[in-house]
Amino acid sequence: xxxxxxxxxxxxxRELFFDTAFSSTGTQACASCHDPARAxxxxxxxxxxxxFSLGSDGVSLGSRNTPTLSYAAFAPDFAIDEDGLYSGGLFxxxxxxxxxxxxxxxxxHSKEMGMTSEEAVLxxxxxxxxxxxxxxxxxxxxxxxxxxxxxxxxxxAIAAFERSDFFAPFDSKYDRYLRxxxxxxxxEQVGMGLFFSPTFTSCNQCHQLQSVPSAHRDSFSxxxxxxxxxxxxxxxxxxxxxxxxxxxxxxxxxxxxxxVSEEERMAQRGKFKVPxxxxxxxxxPYMHNGVFKNLRTVLLFYxxxxxxxxQAQTNPESQLDWGQPEVSDNIAIDKLNSLFLVDLQIxxxxxxxxxxxxQRYEHLLP
Numbered sequence: 001x002x003x004x005x006x007x008x009x010x011x012x013x014r015e016l017f018f019d020t021a022f023s024s025t026g027t028q029a030c031a032s033c034h035d036p037a038r039a040x041x042x043x044x045x046x047x048x049x050x051x052f053s054l055g056s057d058g059v060s061l062g063s064r065n066t067p068t069l070s071y072a073a074f075a076p077d078f079a080i081d082e083d084g085l086y087s088g089g090l091f092x093x094x095x096x097x098x099x100x101x102x103x104x105x106x107x108x109h110s111k112e113m114g115m116t117s118e119e120a121v122l123x124x125x126x127x128x129x130x131x132x133x134x135x136x137x138x139x140x141x142x143x144x145x146x147x148x149x150x151x152x153x154x155x156x157a158i159a160a161f162e163r164s165d166f167f168a169p170f171d172s173k174y175d176r177y178l179r180x181x182x183x184x185x186x187x188e189q190v191g192m193g194l195f196f197s198p199t200f201t202s203c204n205q206c207h208q209l210q211s212v213p214s215a216h217r218d219s220f221s222x223x224x225x226x227x228x229x230x231x232x233x234x235x236x237x238x239x240x241x242x243x244x245x246x247x248x249x250x251x252x253x254x255x256x257x258x259x260v261s262e263e264e265r266m267a268q269r270g271k272f273k274v275p276x277x278x279x280x281x282x283x284x285p286y287m288h289n290g291v292f293k294n295l296r297t298v299l300l301f302y303x304x305x306x307x308x309x310x311q312a313q314t315n316p317e318s319q320l321d322w323g324q325p326e327v328s329d330n331i332a333i334d335k336l337n338s339l340f341l342v343d344l345q346i347x348x349x350x351x352x353x354x355x356x357x358x359q360r361y362e363h364l365l366p
Contacts, residue, residue: 005164012134013161016154021124022107024114028056030106030158033066039279039361040069040167051233051290052240053112060111061240063248064092065290070358071278073099073163074209074219078256086251087224092272092288094225095254099159104151118147125150170217172278173355173362178216184355191352194345201349202338206274220277220356225251227270227330228302231323233291248289249327270327281354282364289326293317295353299346305333306340 005011016022017030033053035043042053045066052062077098078089089096096102106112107121115121125131126144135143139153161167176182184192195203196213206226210218227250237244251257251268272288286292292301297317304312304322315322325331341349354365 005166007160009138009157009160010164012138013157013159016157017161021128022113022115022121023056024116025056028113034069038364039283039358041283042066049285049290049293050239051235051285055111056114062111063236063240063242063246064288065285067092067275068279068283069162069167071168071219071276073168075223085224086268087222089273093251093254094273095256097256099162100155103155103158118151121154122147122150169358171359172357178214185351187348187351188355191348191350194349195352200339201341202335205335207277221274223274225268225271225273226332226335227327228336229325229331230287230289231291232326233289236289247326250288267330269329270325271330277353278356279358279361281357282361296346296350299349302336303341303346305336306338312340
């Protein structure tokens with residue numbers, strides 16, 4: 001459910017989202033890692049497309065690629081869906097039930113904003129008369145008397161802002177095409193046909209939420225979890241304190257799965273949430289570990305499952321083979337197998353994916 005940018009709770013969320021006061025050093029805000037100027041990913045990594053973000057202490061690095069907050073509000077709460085599959089939630093592994101659960105996590109994370117406790121966040125809120133007034137008006141006179149309650153209200157405000165159309169304007173060329181306001185090029189039309197084709201590709205098995213291709217306001221993710229055989233990113237251990245054999249098991253580590261059987265947990269190893277394709281052309285690097293720098297590389301990685309020739313089995317960024325999957329269990333081969341695409345078809349798919357870029361970011365397209 002979207003919220004109006006004029007709504008007082010949304011306005012408070014906007015103020016909190018851009019405020020650096022809620023990091024230990026007073027130098028980092030939510031917007032530092034989720035920059036609105038670059039589709040809510042970390043623009044600080046642009047020179048090297050590093051696969052992770054720098055913490056507020058100026059030293060600490062995470063272990064995953066910062067996901068975009070574009071259209072994040074369309075992810076359902078983490079749950080088992082009608083087909084008995086895990087879906088929804090926030091973060092790559094869905095460990096936050098929803099936007100409210102996600103919003104405060106970076107504040108208290110030692111490698112992110114580094115606040116030491118909920119009480120410390122409460123003190124920062126009390127130091128600002130504008131927050132004292134706004135919280136009082138929205139949540140009552142006792143709003144900033146209890147740290148846990150204040151964190152809940154903080155999260156509600158951030159989530160309200162993230163549900164506004166500031167994060168989801170639906171004004172890309174694709175949206176304008178659906179409204180009759182834009183005529184796609186021939187290449188874009190071919191790419192669109194390939195994307196939605198059940199014969200040529202399997203893209204829409206995971207990256208289509210609505211039941212019909214022409215549906216408006218599709219976020220281009222089914223929010224389920226898949227292991228597509230992403231290889232280990234050697235840059236993780238080279239640039240951070242992670243061990244060389246670091247293994248990210250994805251969904252299996254989600255504490256919301258703590259009470260399921262061991263067999264069920266192991267069936268989730270290596271699975272990560274299917275990301276939105278909105279603004280995908282400008283939100284590099286790609287995959288949960290940032291292993292690929294270019295969008296074309298991602299398409300070629302998918303394409304390698306459909307050919308044994310040497311070129312298809314070579315990563316164009318490294319000129320080496322693609323490498324072994326980080327987790328070789330549970331790979332979704334049935335969804336990865338389709339027809340092998342030639343370069344002209346890859347170009348057309350790229351053109352369609354470019355169409356999913358919000359209008360305010362079109363100047364960033366390569």
